Amino acid sequence: MKTTFKQFNFLFFILFVIVITGCGKDDEKEEIPMISISDSEYHEYQKYIDKNLYDVECLGYKVKEANPLVLTRITTNITNVDFSGLKNNHLYLRSVQFDTLYRNDYSKWKTVIEWEDTEITTKEQKMYLGYGDYKNFTIDHVEPRFLSTNGMNFTANLMLSYSNAGVSVLIFKHQESIKRIATNYLEVINWYQGSLLTRSSQSLTDNLCCYSAKGDTIYTSSTSKSLPDANAIPVSYEESISVDNYFVHNYDLTITKYNWKEGKQVWSVKVVSPYNEPSNSKYTSTLLDKSTNIWKYKVDIVYYDGTKKDFMFTVNVNDGKVINL
Structure with a gap:
């Protein structure tokens, strides 16, 4: 509006x-x-x-x-x-x-x-x-x-x-x-x-x-110069987890833990799909479960030609370890 x-x-x-x-x-x-x-x-x-x-x-x-x-x-x-x-x-x-x-x-x-x-x-x-x-x-x-x-x-x-x-x-x-x-x-x-x-x-x-x-x-x-965006999910007063799809030379799917009090990344990990999809594929992630420190996500992939794939992964929000399911 x-x-x-x-x-x-x-x-x-x-x-x-x-x-x-x-x-x-x-x-x-x-x-x-x-x-x-x-x-x-x-x-x-x-x-x-x-x-x-x-x-x-x-x-x-x-x-x-x-x-x-x-x-x-x-x-x-x-x-x-x-x-x-x-x-x-x-x-x-x-x-x-x-x-x-x-x-x-x-x-x-x-x-x-x-x-x-x-x-x-x-x-x-x-x-x-x-x-x-x-x-x-x-x-x-x-x-x-x-x-x-x-x-x-x-x-x-x-x-x-x-x-x-x-x-x-x-x-x-x-x-x-x-x-x-x-x-x-x-x-x-x-x-x-x-x-x-x-x-x-x-x-x-x-x-x-x-x-x-x-x-x-x-x-x-005084070190954090911006507020978290809509992707950031807080896990404490100081830290959040976010999954970002961004385009530089190709589309990437990255999960990041950020400390807002200190104004720095704790860790950042690229999520690799099990498919050999083209580098210009688009990703959409959905958080399925965050009841424990092991969070579960579903990723939907769309190729440039319209082909669709999906997979799931888990991430340990403490240390950033990613496992494809």
């Missing part, structure tokens, strides 16, 4: 602290994933907004499929829409779920999360730029860039947007506790056992940080 929100650019950014009047924050520490809703969809959800969110200012929202990784031939599609803004000078968040068959029947829309902060957040904000300089700004909208729920607990990345820039507030709700971390523009992904990996794409330090579901810092890293 197309984004309607402006891209954020902090070329001037040196040091960043957001000051929220009366709001507790954690200055010492530093959500694929959802796509901003399009203009046409805005009008589609306008009636719901007018009926249920009329008292929320600076409204921002995103839509996502409940399970976008599963492709089926069913005629219905479960959709989540996440809304955020300011309600009576408090940060506000609501996530709703519905079947598209009942898109216009709001009585069938299920509220998954509804939360209103107890601390004050006004539209007028003050941002520290470093060296004793400040910048005043007014919030245009609050965008829910990331939301992950676990029962009534959740973690969220709310972007306080203004003009052509924005600042982030990470919210960690765990049982009755709320932790807020205000920082610069963040990229966020789900990680190991409910944790988050975050990285600022516009900070001069580009530190990667791993937070627990409660918002405690597990580690930071």
